[in-house]
Amino acid sequence: MSKIIELKNVNKWFDKFQALKDINLEVNQQEKIVICGPSGSGKSTLIRCINRLEEHQDGQIIVDGKEISENTKDLEKIRAEVGMVFQQFNLFPHLSILDNCTLAPIWVKKMPKKDAEALAMKNLERVQIADQAKKFPGQLSGGQQQRSALARALCMEPKIMLFDEPTSALDPEMIKEVLDAMVDLAKAGMTMIVVTHEMGFAKEVADNMIFMDEGKIVEKAKTKDFFENPKSDRTKLFLSQIL
Amino acid sequence: MNLSILKSDKKNLNSFIATGSALIFIGFIDIISSSFFGTNITAFLPNKISYLTPLLFGLFGLYLIRIEFSGNKLLDKININFNSSNFNALLTLLVIFALIKYIPPLLNWFVFDANFAGNTKEDCTDGGACWVFVKVWLNRFVYGLYPDTEQWRINTAFLTLFLLVGASFFVPQKFKKYIIIFLLFVYPIIGLKLISGGDFGLKYVETGAWGGLSLTFIVSAFALILCFPIGTILALGRRSKLPAIRYTSIGFIELWRGVPLITVLFMSAVMFPMFLPDGTYVDKLIRVLIAITLFEAAYMAEVVRGGLQALPKGQYEAAKSLGMGYWKMHFLIILPQALKLVIPGIANTFLALVKDTPLIFVVGLLELAGMVNLAKTNPKWLGMAMEGYVFAGLVFWVICYVMSRYSQNLEKKLKTER
Ligand SMILES: Nc1ncnc2c1ncn2[C@@H]1O[C@H](COP(=O)(O)OP(=O)(O)O)[C@@H](O)[C@H]1O
Ligand SMILES: [Mg+2]
Numbered sequence: 001m002s003k004i005i006e007l008k009n010v011n012k013w014f015d016k017f018q019a020l021k022d023i024n025l026e027v028n029q030q031e032k033i034v035i036c037g038p039s040g041s042g043k044s045t046l047i048r049c050i051n052r053l054e055e056h057q058d059g060q061i062i063v064d065g066k067e068i069s070e071n072t073k074d075l076e077k078i079r080a081e082v083g084m085v086f087q088q089f090n091l092f093p094h095l096s097i098l099d100n101c102t103l104a105p106i107w108v109k110k111m112p113k114k115d116a117e118a119l120a121m122k123n124l125e126r127v128q129i130a131d132q133a134k135k136f137p138g139q140l141s142g143g144q145q146q147r148s149a150l151a152r153a154l155c156m157e158p159k160i161m162l163f164d165e166p167t168s169a170l171d172p173e174m175i176k177e178v179l180d181a182m183v184d185l186a187k188a189g190m191t192m193i194v195v196t197h198e199m200g201f202a203k204e205v206a207d208n209m210i211f212m213d214e215g216k217i218v219e220k221a222k223t224k225d226f227f228e229n230p231k232s233d234r235t236k237l238f239l240s241q242i243l
Numbered sequence: 244m245n246l247s248i249l250k251s252d253k254k255n256l257n258s259f260i261a262t263g264s265a266l267i268f269i270g271f272i273d274i275i276s277s278s279f280f281g282t283n284i285t286a287f288l289p290n291k292i293s294y295l296t297p298l299l300f301g302l303f304g305l306y307l308i309r310i311e312f313s314g315n316k317l318l319d320k321i322n323i324n325f326n327s328s329n330f331n332a333l334l335t336l337l338v339i340f341a342l343i344k345y346i347p348p349l350l351n352w353f354v355f356d357a358n359f360a361g362n363t364k365e366d367c368t369d370g371g372a373c374w375v376f377v378k379v380w381l382n383r384f385v386y387g388l389y390p391d392t393e394q395w396r397i398n399t400a401f402l403t404l405f406l407l408v409g410a411s412f413f414v415p416q417k418f419k420k421y422i423i424i425f426l427l428f429v430y431p432i433i434g435l436k437l438i439s440g441g442d443f444g445l446k447y448v449e450t451g452a453w454g455g456l457s458l459t460f461i462v463s464a465f466a467l468i469l470c471f472p473i474g475t476i477l478a479l480g481r482r483s484k485l486p487a488i489r490y491t492s493i494g495f496i497e498l499w500r501g502v503p504l505i506t507v508l509f510m511s512a513v514m515f516p517m518f519l520p521d522g523t524y525v526d527k528l529i530r531v532l533i534a535i536t537l538f539e540a541a542y543m544a545e546v547v548r549g550g551l552q553a554l555p556k557g558q559y560e561a562a563k564s565l566g567m568g569y570w571k572m573h574f575l576i577i578l579p580q581a582l583k584l585v586i587p588g589i590a591n592t593f594l595a596l597v598k599d600t601p602l603i604f605v606v607g608l609l610e611l612a613g614m615v616n617l618a619k620t621n622p623k624w625l626g627m628a629m630e631g632y633v634f635a636g637l638v639f640w641v642i643c644y645v646m647s648r649y650s651q652n653l654e655k656k657l658k659t660e661r
Contacts, residue, residue, distance in 0.1 A: 053560050053563060053564065076566045076567065079563060079565070080566025082564070084561075084564040086560065090555075090557035090558060090561035091561070092561070092576055093580065094579050094580050103576075104565035104567065107567065107571050107575060108565060108567055109566075152565070153565070
């Protein structure tokens with residue numbers, strides 16, 4: 001398997017505050033990685049650096065063979081290959097679900113409208129909300145909105161999907177429908193980096209687990225090892241609190 | 244006295260309603276007789292006290308009919324909306340009495356004592372408004388000093404405009420786009436050429452002769468259409484990451500916002516030509532248009548910026564994460580939402596702009612209010628200021644009201660669930 005994402009000694013500061021410290025990480029194609037860790041440990045910052053929603057100041061980030069830095073010219077192209085699902089969904093409220101899904105394929109990928117709509121319907125079908133396509137985001141439940149957001153990202157046919165706590169803003173009864181859609185996606189072979197505290201999901205899907213604290217990767221291990229015999233005390237403590 | 248006897252209840256509902264209504268009726272008779280005949284029931288009392296008589300009657304009457312859940316729908320409605328408390332009752336009476344007192348004299352001035360027939364000031368003999376003045380000067384109020392024989396050109400230009408705008412509402416979506424593009428980019432040139440003339444066998448009419456309501460429309464329309472995109476670009480510029488663009492925008496906005504429009508207009512007449520190479524001449528109407536446009540664009544920029552700031556950061560991030568660049572993100576995601584949020588502010592700026600147009604008198608251009616000003620100083624029509632300004636005021640009000648309604652409709656139409 002080949003590397004698709006590579007982070008080498010990445011450091012990131014917000015003014016004086018160092019949010020990421022010497023991060024090294026390699027992600028292979030089709031690999032699924034779940035990142036967990038206490039709030040404020042830099043999980044979001046880390047995955048947001050991968051599509052440069054945050055800028056890192058030091059080290060290298062290479063996505064699909066291209067380095068991401070302030071000199072990257074076709075940043076938009078790279079972003080188009082990296083889908084992202086946010087905690088707050090961030091659907092476009094002025095557009096219907098269908099338009100949410102077709103907008104970027106039409107304008108960024110220059111796809112004909114017909115094809116974009118067919119693709120959108122396929123992906124909405126996949127997350128089981130094809131019947132809501134004509135509605136506006138504000139008319140849907142949280143779970144439906146998050147699945148729409150997933151479909152919207154999939155419409156760009158990304159090589160990599162990033163998830164930043166996709167179920168944290170949802171009522172408990174809606175969490176499962178979103179996780180189910182993500183499990184399906186994982187089974188279809190998508191490369192995924194998921195920040196989540198849903199350990200059931202992690203055990204089912206993840207190849208590797210990462211535990212972060214205070215801007216550092218404290219532990220990275222195969223999922224089975226991570227849960228059965230974590231090396232670091234901080235990981236143990238965290239797992240004991242969360243499980 | 245035990246007031247509880249006087250507290251209305253349902254048992255003797257009808258007698259309360261009857262007594263209450265009678266008292267209110269007496270109150271009304273009293274105010275009517277005092278405002279039209281100068282006397283009333285308590286006229287024998289000192290003047291100040293007799294003023295209060297109708298109020299007291301009315302208040303007591305309203306107190307008596309204030310019965311909760313009387314079962315009578317009309318009565319309940321009145322009580323809830325106009326008579327929920329003594330204070331509320333007082334306000335209701337004051338408003339009604341003020342209307343009774345002041346509406347008739349106004350109506351008299353406007354209509355009953357007004358003169359409509361005739362051609363000179365001397366025909367106005369009835370003491371009310373002299374609408375003859377407006378009638379005689381109407382042509383000037385609409386067309387300014389534009390030659391009578393050429394006025395069909397203005398009519399044609401505006402008629403075409405209205406037809407095009409009207410058509411854009413009814414034609415299918417597909418053609419709408421073309422009509423709007425035509426309206427924004429081609430029509431203004433044709434329209435201006437038609438009105439100014441000089442080619443195609445049309446007599447040249449210099450802009451100094453343009454005026455009246457038609458000039459109000461021309462100036463407003465151009466400034467409205469132009470200040471909007473410029474303001475939007477300034478708003479984006481002010482939020483730019485590039486310092487050069489950001490500071491240029493800030494400087495521009497703050498410069499124009501800090502100067503009164505009237506000064507800007509003066510400068511457009513005096514200073515602007517100094518920046519041009521010798522011999523080039525820019526028409527004063529064009530200079531004024533540029534000045535007003537830039538001035539209003541600065542305000543528009545701040546309105547739009549308010550909308551941009553109101554959008555959650557997540558919208559920008561979602562757009563970026565889908566691979567949209569700066570312009571796609573702004574035109575497809577950010578501006579449609581931000582502009583919708585600030586429709587009331589945009590309408591506000593537009594209304595202010597329309598009402599600012601009279602200031603172009605400082606460079607010698609006379610739109611509607613300017614023409615009124617000119618007409619009232621005509622020796623044959625001295626003393627007609629009131630009629631003229633009331634007329635101009637009404638016309639401006641109608642224009643602004645239509646715009647305001649349109650913006651409200653637009654707001655409703657564009658309202659999607661959030
Ligand atoms: N835009 C920002 N400006 C300043 N500090 C920030 C910003 N975003 C995040 N941080 C800080 O960086 C740290 C890591 O944040 P984040 O990556 O969001 O943590 P997590 O997602 O693990 O909860 C936190 O201490 C947070 O306060
Ligand atoms: Mg986070």
